[in-house]
Amino acid sequence: MRVRSKSGEMRDILYSAEPLDLGGERCYLALSMDVTDRKEMEERLTYLGAHDPVTNLPNRIAFRNQVDEALERSAPGRAIAVLALDIDDFKLLNDALGHRAGDAVLREASHRIAGCVRKADTLARHGGDEFVVVIPDLHQDGDSQVVAEKILRALEPAFRVDGRDFTIGASIGISLFPTDAGDGEGVLRNADVAMYRAKQLGRNNYRFYGR
Numbered sequence: 001m002r003v004r005s006k007s008g009e010m011r012d013i014l015y016s017a018e019p020l021d022l023g024g025e026r027c028y029l030a031l032s033m034d035v036t037d038r039k040e041m042e043e044r045l046t047y048l049g050a051h052d053p054v055t056n057l058p059n060r061i062a063f064r065n066q067v068d069e070a071l072e073r074s075a076p077g078r079a080i081a082v083l084a085l086d087i088d089d090f091k092l093l094n095d096a097l098g099h100r101a102g103d104a105v106l107r108e109a110s111h112r113i114a115g116c117v118r119k120a121d122t123l124a125r126h127g128g129d130e131f132v133v134v135i136p137d138l139h140q141d142g143d144s145q146v147v148a149e150k151i152l153r154a155l156e157p158a159f160r161v162d163g164r165d166f167t168i169g170a171s172i173g174i175s176l177f178p179t180d181a182g183d184g185e186g187v188l189r190n191a192d193v194a195m196y197r198a199k200q201l202g203r204n205n206y207r208f209y210g211r
Helices: 036-050 060-073 090-097 099-114 142-154 184-200
Strands: 002-004 010-022 025-034 079-087 122-127 130-138 159-161 164-166 170-177 206-208
Touching: 010 036, 060 079, 060 122, 060 130, 060 184, 079 099, 079 142, 079 184, 090 099, 099 122, 099 130, 099 142, 099 159, 130 142, 142 170, 142 206, 170 184, 184 206
Parallel strands: 170 206
Antiparallel strands: 002 010, 010 025, 079 130, 079 170, 122 130, 159 164
16 A cells, blocks of 8 residues: 655555464554665566557557557548658768767667657557557558658657767658558568658658558
């Protein structure tokens, strides 16, 4: 149970009680233990297991679960879009400036992308320099195109790292459920295919799967 200490701080207390028979008189042996620190550590480990340490976004594992949940909750007749986004030439920047600068770019990019999606959407880091977005309950396919264009515009301004300005772009692939695939794995795979197609066609643009 949670109790308030004399200082006003809320603490988590674990109680246990065992019945005892002392000469016909029924008693209980009660023990209590403050487990606040242990619970906080457990919660922290659970959070770290589901989130990327650089951007604090959901990681690949958490994202896959959220995709499946979005598909299960999807309203009849409403599409779901998955956008796979890869930062163009990020490896060159990372190799030239080091991982610390690369992580700073990824954090700033995640903030800019987050500003382009709704609270109902899901943004995650899928690994490396790749991000993914799930947009549920689309009214029309063109809504996902609007989001992709907003993201590309948001990434246009220069990124300032260690006193230097860098311009990056992104290649975005869009796959739709249930049009392009009937399950989470398929729609994610198709979004990746479309993203690589966008790279082949000049980078810093977006492509729909199969178009």
